[in-house]
Amino acid sequence: MRQSQITQWCQAIIESQAVKEGLYIDATMGKGGDTAFLCRLAGENGHVLAFDVQEKALHLTKERLTKEELADRAELYLCGHEHMAEYAGEETVDVICFNFGYLPGGDHKVATHAETSMQAILQGLKLLKRGGMMSLCIYSGGDTGFEEKDAILNLLRTLPSREYTVIANEYYNRKNNPPMPVFIFKS
Template sequence: MKNLQITHWCHEIIRSQAKAGGHYIDATMGKGNDTVFLCQLAGEKGSVLAFDIQKEALEMTEKKLEEKGLADRAKLILDGHEHMDQYAKEESIDVICFNFGYLPGGNHKIATCPETSVQAVSRGLGLLKSGGMMSLCIYSGGDTGFEEKDRILAFLKQISPKIFTVITNEYYNRENNPPMPVFVFKN
């Protein structure tokens, strides 16, 4: 059985839908695992924009990309994901990947928050090409995790079904508020 952790599950769905050589956004860079994955998908003809507000995340991601020979495929941006529309044109992105919460192993007081996360998702929807998709790993818990999850899901519930298809998933038999993988497809 393949790994069923949320990030691996999301990568499999992205891989099944995304075209190689596309243009991608890692909206929450963290330790760079999603950035590396998207750079591999991008190949030599594609590109990746990766966002984080922590310099530590940018430095870890930069190092990981250099080690794997992928640094030329990504632009690492020290800015909040809610500003992604300042770096990409409308309807120019094939995939946007989110991992909400805090930097693994980092300061838990520095985490995504409901207001900016909903703004980022909203702006990201405008950046998606027709046929593009968004992957959201939503973690509950922490100081704002439950509120963030509720706000993101409420926002996604009200977007146009004529333009977007939203699929939520859950780990049904896991305790302690497991993360929720959500996928948005632009029709």
């Protein structure tokens, strides 16, 4: 049995649940892995919006999408995920992906933060269609990671159960603060 990384696992769950050829958001584009995945899910009739605060992330994602011939399926924005509601309407989005933390191989001082991440999650929930889903890969550690993880999990506990199903998972036997995959389904 092959070992699954958190992003691969989250993508498998998304692929098994999501409407194909929809509107998707990669709220933290990083190196473009989720953006490319969502572009393939979008097909020729869907669309992807991707956000990041780092020019390096935008450049790496654009490069990847061009190489994989997916660039025409996405719009890339150099701004924080807390601004996604400026680019998509309420109840128009099928899937939203988050990878909290910092850009792998990038500056660890530039990372997501609890305040803006929680704003983005709440905005995203309004943007999701009924039947839509949100994937959260929560990486803890570093200077703000534990604070952000705790704040996000506390926020998710308050979501009304009649409107949202929240499934939080954990790597039970891994050390050193492994990432936590969380899925939110909108009823």
